[in-house]
Amino acid sequence: MAGRYRLQAKLGGGGMGAVWLAHDKLLDRDVAIKRVASTAGMSPEKAAEVRNRTIREGRIAASLSHHHAIAMYDVAVESGEPWLVMEYLSSRSLAQALNIMDTLPPFEVAQIGAQVADALADAHAAGIVHRDIKPGNILIADRGRHVGTVKISDFGISLAKGDHDERSDVITGTPAYFAPEVARGADPTSASDVFSLGATLYTAVEGQPPFGFNEDSATFLQRVATGEIIPPQLSGPIADALLHMLEPDPARRPTMAQARDELVTITVGKGGNAGYILGAPIRSADGTVPDWAQRNVSFTARRPNRPQTPPSSSRTSHPPMTPRPRPEPPRPPAKPPVASTPKKAAAQSKSQTAPLLIAMVLLVAVIAGIAAAVVLIF
Known part of the structure; x- marks a missing residue:
């Protein structure tokens, strides 16, 4: 070619x-x-x-x-x-990873979000709006020396500053990750990218998009337009950062750079080294590249139950962070077996052998009685 x-x-x-x-x-x-x-x-x-x-x-x-x-x-x-x-990056997309795992740990999702946000912050600074951020466009290298590296791809419907979109009368992108203003027909902006990234990270940690699943496209788009997100249940330490990115009002969302900084802080702590996250492979809590990101690693996929979409009355445009359930107290370890002392061991041995000796004596007596009876008869 x-x-x-x-x-x-x-x-x-x-x-x-x-x-x-x-x-x-x-x-x-x-x-x-x-x-x-x-x-x-x-x-x-x-x-x-x-x-x-x-x-x-x-x-x-x-x-x-x-x-x-x-x-x-x-x-x-x-x-x-x-x-x-x-x-070319030998990789699996975040969407493919979610087909394996259903959900990913918040610690790993925060790293993915920080790295993608870092790239998109540069794009926004250059006047470029991606417009189609979703799990299928986030790639994670799955082998070789780059394993665990995260990259955003596919600027196919992006717009640069000064460009005019001939398709301005058509909503482009993926509805499950639309910002509410885009679903209402407004032009995508950098704030819309922030919402779409937040929706993508929400999906990775919650197991479903922030608006749930609905085959009725008209009803679904209306829900998106009103910002009726489902309160997060599994996001734990990154819930506040996600809700900030998923603000229905674009003016109240962080910039992409601010979203990156929030996610970095969650991962490395306040004042921590951002270099541990940015420009580095993603790591699990034990410091290694997660198994799901490696093509040649065999593991049992963790498949927690997907949170169910609550009824409409329980949705809110910007719900408060749901209280996290208290963990069950750890059960005390089982008492180890007490080692037997020599005296106890001897006693146990005697108690086990005594019945055997009695049985043998009785058997010998019976045999002797039979033999004596035979001699008398003959």
Whole structure:
């Protein structure tokens, strides 16, 4: 492809095109190549719009260079069609991780959020709004020297400052992670990205999106528009940070940089070293890369029950933090067996052997009686 890239395997695909693993023959490295939907059969105007959008995506992504963002290398053209050439990260998405685990520990989710927020803070500083933050667009390296590294991907519907979206009359993104103002038809902003990241982290730790699940898209979108989130039940130490990011009023949300700092503080403590989190692989509480993030590690998936969506009357646009249940007091350990003293051991031995001796004596007496009877008869 384009005289340089050899396609090897299809990594995934959807309505917006397909992503392939390829090898860059010139630089001798693996890359990921995204091909948008083919323009075959489109009108010249529509085909030009798709090509321009692809090139715009490449330019936006290339303007952002961050350790926690997938790098854009090139826009290659093959048969008049543009292909995006990106950094290849052997990884599983956060969405795939949640298919394994259902929920992740708050300590690990805080790290994922801090790292993604760090990359998005740089994007916002450059005037770039992602507009489609969701579990499927957060990648975690699952093998090799980068295992545990988190990166945000897919700036496919992003907007840069000064850009005009020809699709401004269409709501773009994933409804389960929409900010309320976006669901009401407002243009996405950096504050909307903050809400979407909060919704993504909420999903990772709670096992469901903040608005729950609903197959009725109209009802669901209305719930999103009113900010009717479900009070968190499993978020523990990060609940306050999530609720801050999920404020219905965008003016009351933190900036992406402030959200990052809140999550870092939760993880390393006030005054702790942010370098333990930013630019580093995620770690479990014992300091190792979590098992679920490693492709070659066998483990039993933890599958706690998903919290049930409460009835509408129990939802609130910004609920207070629910009280955490007190842990049950630890049970006292079972008393260890008391070691027997020599005297006790001897007594136990005698008590066990006495019945055996009596039985043997009785048996001998019976045999002797039978033998005597036989002699008398004969």
